[in-house]
Amino acid sequence: MTGRPTTAVLPPSLRARLGLVAALASLAVVVLGVLYADHSRPSRVDRWIVPPTADSVRPPLRYVAVTLDFLGEPAGSVMVVVAAVTGCLLLRRPRAAVLMVAGAGLAVGTATLLKQLVGRTIHGADNLSYPSGHTAFLTVLAFVAALLATDRLGLGATAGTSLVIAAALVAGAAMGWAEVALGAHYPTDALGGWCTALAVVPATAWLVDQAADRLVDRTAGVGRRERR
Template sequence: MTDDNRVVERSGWAPVRHFAERSVLGLIVVVLFGLAFGVLLVLVRFHWSPLADLDRSVADGLNRWASGSDGVVGVLKQISSFGGRGFMIPLVAVLTVMLLARRRPRPAIYLVVTGAGALLLDPSLKALVGRLRPVVEVPVATAPGNSFPSGHALGSMVVYGMIVLVFLAAVRRPWRPVLIGVAALLVAAIGFTRIALGVHFLSDVLAGWLLGLAWISVTAYAFRIWRREAGHSTPPITAGLEPESGPDLRIAPAEGAVLPHPWAKGAEILVGWVFVFGLLYVVGYSVTRWTPGFDVSFVEWLQGFRTPSLDDLSHFWSKAGDTHTILAVSLIFCSLALAFWRQWRPVLFLALTMIGELTLFLCAAAATGRPRPPVEQLDGQMPTSSFPSGHIAATMCLWTAIAIIAMARIRRPWRWIFPALAVLMPLGVALSRMYRGMHHPTDMMGAALLTAAWITVLWFTIRPNAHAETASEAAVEAAQVARPLEPAR
């Protein structure tokens, strides 16, 4: 080190010099990504022949490969869905709420602003360029709008890139390359599926990636300037956007063992499952062989109220109990539970509740083989038998488990909304399923029996509220521990 450098170090200019170096490097990266996207945009806009030939060759080759198997197409569509707005917008919303719950507003604002920018960039550029989507020999998928750039490629690069930047601070240093690698692999896989499904050219996907990289680089640079102006240090980007937020972003930093003696608990749960299945089989066998008189007459009575409006309403309520809705509510609640209460035990309770419900329903339905009511069935032929009702059982189990978890951890008066939902949601689903001619009243009773018995088993084995009184205290303590790590403003 020269004498001049030593003077700079002693005078306190080293942080300024490091910040300037990182700023220049960041600007260079942004300019390079922007230039690369601009060049690609010009080549596509003016129909450069070599690029057009390459796009057509890749699109045709992947279409021939994908169209040969329905299984391959199904897998491609599933992977592609992780880059769609229907998945990424709820994901960003849940993570934003989690950051706000952990008292980290700056990263939450970063997620919202960066994600909103991507939502605006995609349709604007598509309208500007006006490129038509590929026309392949065997179409296996369709997509609305224009082709350039790929919205899935742009959105996945922005969303998963900014998630990595925000949550990198919560990951231990040896595992950070793994997180980055997984995100990069997912983004690459989503881009590949868009070409293989025949809805984008190779240049569309490359343009989406380049534009996404440029945008998250710009917003990350602006975030670091914001931190600098607020009096915070600006460490290397490899430490995350806000390194001091690491303790707050870890899922359950103060929680010990989730379950003591897990093998013994697993055996207890298995025995309980067998007992509940036996109970359901006995009841299901009985009502299948000796159907009560009110079972059919009540369903027939409901048929007299059918109108187009009530048909639509019953369809809506039925959707509240289908697999997609139940899974979405479960994932959202588990994410928020981890954010607010920093405990795995309630998440484990809810997960085992829903796994047990699904397996008990499928096994009991297969064992009893009860036919559907002898009336017009608005949902058509179903693959499972009538007893017990899977829609009703899933709704009962989900909202009852949520009510059990929330009532023990929320002290405010509005907590009573959860028991109300545990009654109203299953009641609405039950009436809709019987109105649509899909179930008998005793099928609903079987769902209630499944819910009561299975949640009782899990209540005594998992003890979901064993440490509920310490959840808020642990969250406050973890937040207080994290505060001294923040540099003074």
């Protein structure tokens, strides 16, 4: 026995399905990035959904949009991540806590890098817009929370995958709506941010599990040598 826990932050039953989701999401991020590279105006799809450069939301919905937007800002995101990590630790899920931090950081970092590479702007040349880092951030948190719920509830592959995708979709749609409603992003930027999160989290979760398993095996090996 290695002492390795029987559960992982990325349940084995979900790895193949979420791996496929990540691959498709990565492809979508690249395709959208190529389509809208160096653009400074909304696409036909964006105009069909909503006039993206108009502040189209009014109170009381505006208060909801502003609150959601704050959660993706530096101060708000730190508060949310600290609360999420605390919850994971209280549930004795340190791997999920690590994934909350690493997943959010990598998703937002990837979105920031892609903005520089794609060069799409909104409201002037200084406002890079694709993909939406706010949307990616909230999607990551919902994704990881759903992974944790899947483990706690003992859900199978189909139910677990459905829960993860549904949670990510709700969170991404909520933040995407807020960003578009406040005129900060085009709808396709929000879609790109959502796909960025879907691409990053499964790979990050797998890496967290691999690193944690090696640490457990190494610790168990040291313990056996000491007992000898």
